[in-house]
Amino acid sequence: MKTPFEILEIPADSDDEAVRKAYLKMVQQAPPEHYPELFQRIRSAYECIKTEKDRLGYTLFDTSMPDMDDLAADILQQVQPGRPTEKQLRQLLLESVTKTIRSGK
Amino acid sequence: MSRPKKKKGKRKKGKQVAVQDLPVHGKKQLEGGLFSEAIKTFRQLLQQGGDTDQWLPVLSLAYKGRINQLLEKGMAKEALVIYGNMVHICAVEDQLLNFNLLLLSSKYKEAFELYLGFQHSLDEQQVKEFEELIAALLLIDANKILPFLEEDSLAKIHYPYAERVLAGYCSGDNESAIASLRNISFRSPYKNFRLALRGMLAFATDRKEALGCFEKIPTSSHFFHWTVPFRQICGRDDGAIKPSRIERQIAQRLTGVDVGTNVFVDGIRSRQHDPDALYGFLVNKKGYLSREKLKDLCLRLVPHALDKFLDYQRRYGIPNELDFSRLVALGCEVEHDLWGAVEAWEDVIEILEEKAAPEDGLKIALLYRYCVALLGREDEGYNIDQINAFLEKSLEHDPVDLESYTTLINNHRGRQKEKYTLINRALEIFPDNTEVLFIATEAAIERGAFKKASRLASSLLAIDPINTKARLMLIDAHLEHGRKLAVQGKYALAYKECDAAAGYDRANLGRGRVEIAKGLIFIHADDPETGMLLYGQGAKRMGNPLLACFQAGLEVALLEMQPKWRRHFDKEFRAVAKAVPDPAALMVCAEVFHRCKGKSLVHLQRIRTIIAPWLKKGSKLDFSREEYVFLCSVFDHAHYYALLELYGRHAEQLWPDQALFIFYRLFGRSQGGEKALTLAQLDQLREGLYLAEEQRDFQTAKRIEHFLYKEQYHARHDADFAETEFDESLDEAGGDIFKIPPQLSGGERQDEEKSQTGKDKPPEKTMKQLNLFE
Numbered sequence: 001m002k003t004p005f006e007i008l009e010i011p012a013d014s015d016d017e018a019v020r021k022a023y024l025k026m027v028q029q030a031p032p033e034h035y036p037e038l039f040q041r042i043r044s045a046y047e048c049i050k051t052e053k054d055r056l057g058y059t060l061f062d063t064s065m066p067d068m069d070d071l072a073a074d075i076l077q078q079v080q081p082g083r084p085t086e087k088q089l090r091q092l093l094l095e096s097v098t099k100t101i102r103s104g105k
Numbered sequence: 106m107s108r109p110k111k112k113k114g115k116r117k118k119g120k121q122v123a124v125q126d127l128p129v130h131g132k133k134q135l136e137g138g139l140f141s142e143a144i145k146t147f148r149q150l151l152q153q154g155g156d157t158d159q160w161l162p163v164l165s166l167a168y169k170g171r172i173n174q175l176l177e178k179g180m181a182k183e184a185l186v187i188y189g190n191m192v193h194i195c196a197v198e199d200q201l202l203n204f205n206l207l208l209l210s211s212k213y214k215e216a217f218e219l220y221l222g223f224q225h226s227l228d229e230q231q232v233k234e235f236e237e238l239i240a241a242l243l244l245i246d247a248n249k250i251l252p253f254l255e256e257d258s259l260a261k262i263h264y265p266y267a268e269r270v271l272a273g274y275c276s277g278d279n280e281s282a283i284a285s286l287r288n289i290s291f292r293s294p295y296k297n298f299r300l301a302l303r304g305m306l307a308f309a310t311d312r313k314e315a316l317g318c319f320e321k322i323p324t325s326s327h328f329f330h331w332t333v334p335f336r337q338i339c340g341r342d343d344g345a346i347k348p349s350r351i352e353r354q355i356a357q358r359l360t361g362v363d364v365g366t367n368v369f370v371d372g373i374r375s376r377q378h379d380p381d382a383l384y385g386f387l388v389n390k391k392g393y394l395s396r397e398k399l400k401d402l403c404l405r406l407v408p409h410a411l412d413k414f415l416d417y418q419r420r421y422g423i424p425n426e427l428d429f430s431r432l433v434a435l436g437c438e439v440e441h442d443l444w445g446a447v448e449a450w451e452d453v454i455e456i457l458e459e460k461a462a463p464e465d466g467l468k469i470a471l472l473y474r475y476c477v478a479l480l481g482r483e484d485e486g487y488n489i490d491q492i493n494a495f496l497e498k499s500l501e502h503d504p505v506d507l508e509s510y511t512t513l514i515n516n517h518r519g520r521q522k523e524k525y526t527l528i529n530r531a532l533e534i535f536p537d538n539t540e541v542l543f544i545a546t547e548a549a550i551e552r553g554a555f556k557k558a559s560r561l562a563s564s565l566l567a568i569d570p571i572n573t574k575a576r577l578m579l580i581d582a583h584l585e586h587g588r589k590l591a592v593q594g595k596y597a598l599a600y601k602e603c604d605a606a607a608g609y610d611r612a613n614l615g616r617g618r619v620e621i622a623k624g625l626i627f628i629h630a631d632d633p634e635t636g637m638l639l640y641g642q643g644a645k646r647m648g649n650p651l652l653a654c655f656q657a658g659l660e661v662a663l664l665e666m667q668p669k670w671r672r673h674f675d676k677e678f679r680a681v682a683k684a685v686p687d688p689a690a691l692m693v694c695a696e697v698f699h700r701c702k703g704k705s706l707v708h709l710q711r712i713r714t715i716i717a718p719w720l721k722k723g724s725k726l727d728f729s730r731e732e733y734v735f736l737c738s739v740f741d742h743a744h745y746y747a748l749l750e751l752y753g754r755h756a757e758q759l760w761p762d763q764a765l766f767i768f769y770r771l772f773g774r775s776q777g778g779e780k781a782l783t784l785a786q787l788d789q790l791r792e793g794l795y796l797a798e799e800q801r802d803f804q805t806a807k808r809i810e811h812f813l814y815k816e817q818y819h820a821r822h823d824a825d826f827a828e829t830e831f832d833e834s835l836d837e838a839g840g841d842i843f844k845i846p847p848q849l850s851g852g853e854r855q856d857e858e859k860s861q862t863g864k865d866k867p868p869e870k871t872m873k874q875l876n877l878f879e
Contacts, residue, residue, distance in 0.1 A: 053503075057471050063435050065380065066405045068373040075393065077369055079361035081309075086275045088358070091329060092351050094245045096330035097238065101205040102176045 003069045004045035004058065012059065019049055111701055124153050128160070135163070140170035142232035165195040172202070181209035196678045208242070210873055217253045234325075236294035239325040244271065244298075263293045270302050278305055297328040304332060308359075312339055322621070334359060351766070361801075369393045380409035388420065408435035427456045443479045450476050470503035489516055507535055514544055524548065539569050555586030559605070566609075580606045581700070588663050596630040616693070617646030618656055625660035628670060649690045651719065654678035658712040659697065671711075678715050692732065694720070695739045713745065724751045730760055737769040749773030764797035765805045768812070778815055787813070 005012050008022040021048040032039040049055045122130050131146035147164040151157060168191035173317055175184040185206045192198055200223045207216035220235070240260040242250050244267060256262045266288040273282030283306065289299045304318030314340055319332040334356040337348065348356065357363060362370070369390050376383040384406045400421050407417050414432065419423070424432065434449030443616065456471050457465045473495045480492055493516050498511045508871040510531040528545050535541045542565040550560035562579035565572060587602030603623040610619050624639030644653030657674045660666075694716065728736065733756035740749040750773030757766040771790050775782050782790070790813050798804035 029271065053467065056468055057475070060431065060468065060471065060473055062405075063408055063436070063439055064405075065377075065409055066402050068377040068383070071402075072370040072374055075366060076360070076362060079363075079366065081361040082358045083275055083277065083305075084334075084355040084358050086271055088351060088355050089271065089275070090245050092330055092349075092355065093241050093327060095349060095351060096327045097241050097245065098179075098209065100238075100325075101209055101329065102173075 002067065003017065003062075004048040007041060007045035008049070012055075014055075016051060019055075116410070116656070124150075127153070127155070131163070131167075135167055135170070138170070140167050140173075140174055142300075143167040144171060148366075161195050161197075165191055165197045168195065169202075172759065176209070181206060185210050185212075200283055211246075213247060213250050213253050233294070237297065237327060240264070240298065244268070259292070260294045263289050263295050267295050267298055270298075274302060274305060282306060282437075297322045297326040301328045301331045307337065308335055315339070317586045367394065380406050381412060384410045384413045384416075388416070388450060404432075407432055408439050411436040411440075427453055430456065433818040438479070447476050447479050450479070466502040467702065468503075470499040470506070473499035473502070474506070474509060492516065499612065503618055507531070507538060507540065510534075511540060511544065521552075525552070537564075537568060539565055539572065539575075542568070543572075543575060543578075546575065546582070550578065550582050550585065553583050553589070554586075554600075555589065558582035559586070576609050576611070579609050580619065583609070587622065587626060588660075591626045591629050591664055596626065599626050613646065614837055616648070617643035617653065619643070620646060621653065621656045622660055625657060625666070629664050629666055643665045649687075649693075650680075651681045651684055651686075651716075652690055652693055654681050655694060655697065655712065655716060658715070662712065675711070675715060678712070682715055686719050686720070686726065687731075688723075688728060691720070691723040691726065691736075695736050696831055698743050698745075699735075699739045713743075717748070720748055721751060724748070724755050728756075730756070730763070733759075734765065737766070741772070746773040746776045762796065762800075764793040764809065767793035767796070768805055768809050772812060775812075778812060 003012075005014070008019065008023045008026060010018055014022070023042065026042045027039065030038040030042060047054075048058055125599075127146055127150040131150060132144050134140075134146055136141035144164065144167045147155075147160055147167060151160055151164070168187060172184045172187050172191075175181075175187065180408060188199075188206055190202060200219060204216055204219050204223075207213070207219060224232070236259065239250070239254070239258070240263070243254075243260055243264045247264065247268075251261065251264075255877075266285045269285035270282045270289070273279065284300065284307075286299060286302060289295045293299070300318050300322050304315040307318065308315040315335065319336055321331060322329045330352075333348065333350050337352075338359055353364075357367065360367075372386050372390065373383065376386050384403060386408075387394070387399060387402060394402070400523060401422070403413075403417055407414050414436075423429075430452040430630060431451050434446045434453065437443070437445035437449055450472055454469055454476075457469050457472070477492050477495045477499075480488075480495075493513060496513050496516075500506065500509050500513075509525060513526055514527050516529070517527060525548060528541075528548050531538075531541045532545050542561055546561040546565060548557050549555070549561055559579060559582050562575055562582060565575045566579065569575065583602045583606035587599040587606070590596075590602060591599040600623065603619060603626065606622075607619045620643030622641050622643075624636045624641075624643060627633070627636030640653075640657060643656070644650060647653045647656065654674060654677050658678050661671050661674050661719060733752060736752050737749060737756065740746075752772055753766050753769030753771075753773055757763070757770055760766060767789060771786055772778070773783060773794075774780070774786065790809060794809040794813060795804055797803070797809060
């Protein structure tokens with residue numbers, strides 16, 4: 001799982017004010033009526049590190065396993081999707097035709 | 106030294122098969138898929154004079170098998186030669202097979218000539234399939250096919266457009282692709298090509314539309330294969346077919362993820378729930394993450410994979426003493442070793458306390474509170490004193506923590522002095538907190554400090570005006586104070602208190618209690634006329650004559666009124682107690698009993714006696730599970746065992762799987778442990794214990810356990826068990842701690858003697874002396 005600091009895009013040593021500002025900024029970008037799930041995530045992250053006690057508690061006692069789906073999503077976000085080449089499509093067509101003929105249909 | 110030459114072994118000759126054995130041998134080869142050998146065998150058989158009518162069809166089967174074998178290996182030209190041999194020897198022709206072989210051998214001219222020969226025998230569907238095949242072949246290698254196609258062939262006419270669409274799509278020129286796509290008609294052999302390309306063009310912007318187009322293409326179409334990578338990305342898996350290399354390559358281009366990244370992403374996803382494997386995978390594929398990120402991930406994984414702790418230290422260095430203990434504590438917690446975790450956290454606290462850095466104060470406080478939370482999570486055996494000590498220490502480092510105060514106050518329920526000190530401390534720090542004010546008001550009423558209670562409750566209502574619980578408490582506080590003053594003969598002040606209570610009695614919150622209390626105070630002050638008038642008003646507001654009588658009876662008891670008034674109200678009470686009970690009135694009665702909890706009322710006993718038949722009748726009414734739990738707990742606290750048994754039994758019938766009701770029934774049955782239970786009842790109690798443990802209802806389990814142990818000892822039903830447990834507890838505690846005094850040993854002997862003479866008496870004194878049950 002992404003840490004609450006990562007979700008709110010703030011450094012781990014941020015103070016209450018910085019956390020609140022980041023939270024409000026994120027909520028503006030992802031209002032609950034349009035992005036309910038994302039908002040819920042932001043809200044949970046904020047609740048988790050809202051006060052100094054919360055932040056300290058999170059840093060000391062968090063035992064949650066890092067979420068690999070998040071990490072994978074992060075990695076995949078950095079790549080650029082493209083389109084197949086003509087050669088690839090013709091090769092795939094040849095493969096299909098050969099398969100059909102071989103199967104005697 | 107030269108090595109001795111190996112002797113060349115003689116080449117083994119193939120085993121000669123007798124002519125009569127050739128058919129069997131050939132059939133075996135045919136069945137075993139040895140088509141080449143089978144061809145040889147049957148040809149030999151025919152050469153040796155075998156029956157041609159019988160063996161030629163079998164030989165043709167062997168040829169066809171061999172052709173398929175070669176085709177599977179991609180050896181189309183060799184297959185065509187074998188086909189020629191088959192036709193020559195067996196005189197069997199398969200035009201479709203020949204056509205396919207010619208196409209696969211790129212002998213298009215011969216293929217099309219052959220097609221013209223058998224075209225007339227094909228149905229409409231087969232012709233369409235053939236035309237799509239030609240369209241696909243054109244897109245694969247147009248130069249070789251175009252010369253052999255007729256000028257009016259649709260495949261040939263639409264081919265240039267299809268080429269332009271393909272080029273436009275692949276180069277990203279969507280406009281050109283869409284324009285050319287419009288030139289391909291719906292009847293064209295490129296119909297499925299058209300659908301595939303439309304979907305492929307829409308894929309980047311609207312996957313739903315893309316999938317809609319792909320769904321229309323039949324799976325038998327050659328162009329369907331183009332859609333497979335797209336469908337897979339959209340999560341439409343086409344069965345368990347493993348995608349081909351080229352399909353994977355296309356999918357990679359579409360997602361932009363190279364093979365390595367794909368493997369990494371798949372790897373971390375598949376190991377998500379196996380921390381050891383995930384740790385190993387991450388450190389072995391470190392190229393995909395920055396060192397810092399990887400270190401952070403590994404650090405978060407270590408508590409879940411403590412075996413990798415050494416590896417982590419080897420890679421990233423040994424953590425300091427504090428982090429080391431922290432990781433051990435987290436590891437213990439993950440392993441559900443809560444005691445181990447608490448010990449490790451205590452080590453962390455020790456290190457921090459030794460450092461004595463002022464900025465670590467909050468950290469230490471949090472650590473103590475976390476230990477409390479961990480001990481609370483432990484199912485049983487946690488020490489309340491240890492919890493209190495941890496909380497006290499946490500408050501030393503961080504005094505502003507409401508939860509710690511409320512937990513401590515709750516934990517000090519039995520120790521009033523400590524409790525009040527804590528409440529006062531909490532009030533100093535949180536003077537405006539409703540929770541603290543509520544607890545403080547409750548405590549003040551408990552102590553009889555009604556003025557203070559009124560003041561606190563007023564402050565609470567000023568902050569939270571709609572808090573009905575506080576309002577009710579405030580009414581009660583004023584009434585209690587009024588009664589106290591009335592008993593002292595200070596009637597004027599008592600009336601004032603009643604008026605103050607009436608001031609808070611809004612929305613029929615007091616249900617006429619204030620009027621009844623005031624009326625009874627008037628009667629106490631020898632003004633029965635006004636008193637009865639007020640009582641009448643109160644009874645009217647209460648809406649139920651029984652409840653009014655019940656309240657009046659209670660007031661008589663609390664005001665210690667003259668016997669003539671006691672008799673007067675008792676008479677009325679007895680008369681109305683014959684009525685049929687209703688659930689709402691019964692719940693109100695139970696609440697009154699609940700409020701009287703802890704009060705030593707001699708006269709309450711009389712009221713209970715009067716109302717008992719009414720309450721007994723009420724056990725058959727319909728209550729929710731929560732209401733039954735409340736009613737049973739009220740009767741339990743009021744030591745009203747007959748009713749406890751009755752209500753417990755009824756609730757048990759409705760919820761037989763609730764251990765609490767089994768306990769209440771049997772606890773009531775035993776008159777709170779005074780009366781012995783039968784063996785069968787003890788068994789039921791044991792079953793209840795298992796049930797409670799199974800349901801993780803540890804509070805009930807603890808009560809049953811305690812009761813069972815006591816019951817077994819007192820009743821001597823299961824003396825062996827009791828003695829064993831008793832001995833074990835002595836062993837555990839250490840023999841020297843519990844040295845049995847000589848008089849006790851004598852007492853036991855006396856008990857034995859008494860039991861032998863039939864005068865058995867439970868050895869309560871003995872147990873108290875040992876202090877094992879308290």
